[in-house]
Amino acid sequence: MPAQPGRFSTSRRIQQWTSDQQINPGWLGPRASQPYSQIWVKHFSEPMPDVPYSHFLMQAHDSLDADVIEKIDYALDIVKVDDWRQERKMRKNPPAVDKLPLPASAPSFGNPTGRGKVASVLRAFACWKPEVGYHPDLSLLAAHIIAVTGNEKATFQALVTVYRKYHLEDYFQGDNTQEALGQDAAKIWDAARVNFPDLAYAFSRFNQTDLFESTVDALLSTLLTQTYRPAMQAFEYHVRLLHFFLLPAGEYDPEDPRAQLRRLVLHIMARYSTAFLLPGCPGDLKLQTGV
Structure with missing residues (x-):
């Protein structure tokens, strides 16, 4: 039991719940993610x-x-x-x-x-x-x-x-949600051919463009939540990725409202994981290429 109920364990092993652990009034989330908690709340x-x-x-x-x-x-x-x-x-x-x-x-x-x-x-x-x-x-x-x-x-x-x-009504409302997802997946594929040609080649070489786009479709439609795998990574690593979903880097383009989301998904597809897995501080988490 932690000294302060409601705090997260810093152990790499996933801590199981206990009945008397509650969120404290001053709770700041996982110890490794407290800077993110403060930023998000503010x-x-x-x-x-x-x-x-x-x-x-x-x-x-x-x-x-x-x-x-x-x-x-x-x-x-x-x-x-x-x-x-x-x-x-x-x-x-x-x-x-x-x-x-x-x-x-x-x-x-x-x-x-x-x-x-x-x-x-x-x-x-x-x-x-x-x-x-x-x-x-x-x-x-x-x-x-x-x-x-x-x-x-x-x-x-x-x-x-x-x-x-991100105009997510295109993904979750109406009869054309799959069309909107497909269009964004196609844009990410086009961007991959320019920004990560080796990634695009790896898929196109075996005629797997459809696989690329269906994977992107899944990432977009689940809002990146399915990238978190408890058995493979601690939750704080997922938090670092979510930080750029909630507070994306770069200028926002009102004419292309999902450009920043597509950029984030492209980096995930390109296994550009250093930005998420090995940061020293939130300032280190900078995405340098755009879609």
């Missing part, structure tokens, strides 16, 4: 008058679709049913969603109270974007963010910010 705590977290959270309590609430609670394993008949019904017919694979190194996720913080963010977001409702990839991104910040408002505002910044 950056995403600025008021958003047009999308107030408290308003959408309260509105969700009154008006959010019951099916969405059920999916969120089931995915986070915080189902609370008072009526035993309803409980038996839900056990036989659970919602058609999977349990979210929450980072095991986050002690607060080991109990319903900690997972309830994620649920609050997801309910507010679903109320803001009822066309999206509950979406597992957005939900997992929210869980990864709150695992670092420990702050519901900052997490909600980070989620809203990236959704707007």
Whole structure:
């Protein structure tokens, strides 16, 4: 048990949850990621008058679709049913969603109270974007963010910010989402041929361009959340990658809002991992080529 419950273990071995570990009021996330926690909380705590977290959270309590609430609670394993008949019904017919694979190194996720913080963010977001409702990839991104910040408002505002910044409605709303993903994957392939010709050659040599684009499609549609593999890397390495998703380097081009996201995915595809795996400080994490 850590001296300060709610802190993360610095051990490379993944720490398992215990029932009495909670997020402290001054919690700053994983020890190796505290600089990121401070930056994220500071950056995403600025008021958003047009999308107030408290308003959408309260509105969700009154008006959010019951099916969405059920999916969120089931995915986070915080189902609370008072009526035993309803409980038996839900056990036989659970919602058609999977349990979210929450980072095991986050002690607060080991109990319903900690997972309830994620649920609050997801309910507010679903109320803001009822066309999206509950979406597992957005939900997992929210869980990864709150695992670092420990702050519901900052997490909600980070989620809203990236959704707007990258125009993610093209990926998650409407009937043309696959077309938008395919177009961005094709742009990344074109950029790879210019910036990383050896990478492009490795795929084109064996006529695997489709494989390249389908892999990029998966990275984009899951918002990089599936790049985290607990058995292969500590969570803080994933946090370093997420930092450039939330706060991308370089100038933002409003005419091409997903250019920075495509650049980040291209670097992942090119195994340009030094920037993420061996940084000395956040200032070392600079992406030097563009899409």
